[in-house]
Amino acid sequence: MIKIICVGGLKENYLKEALKEYEKRLSKYTKLEIIELKDLSYNDENKVLYEEGQNILKHIDSKEYVITLEIEGKELSSEEFAEFLDNKQINYSNIVFVIGGSLGLSDEVKQRSNFKLSFSKMTFPHQLFRINLLEQIYRSYKIINNESYHK
Secondary structure (H helix, E strand, C coil), X not given: CEEEEEECCCCCHHHHHHHHHHHHHHXXXXXXXXXXECCCCCCCHHHHHHHHHHHHHCCCXXXXXXXXXXXXXXXXXXXHHHHHHXXXXXXXXXXXXXXXXXXXXXXXXXXXXXXXXXXXXXXXXXXXHHHHHHHHHHHXXXXXXXXXXXX
């Protein structure tokens, strides 16, 4: 199973439609669970990071393999990501991806991470990034199964 924990919800209809499309496509390969957590807003950024982090950690089981999405993480090609995902699913029944809010991820979440993944050194809107992640997961399953899609 793939679980995606993300801070903040999708607001635009086109993003909601893209989410539905990738949920449908991925259903052929894996069970998918998306957990949306409230985007917190306080004057104290440290408090926001800490509380968002605690909310994230509540949804992670000790046996799950956790991949945090971080600018400082390791960049992989689509082929490398597919191989990585395929290898992790041999040993872990649940793979969890964590997308932080506008302030990023708390130190506690980063410490729980088994692997820090970066899609780029660029910063992306976290709503749009969720769709990018789903697309790359879908692409990985197509590569793993030697199906046409990846070019």
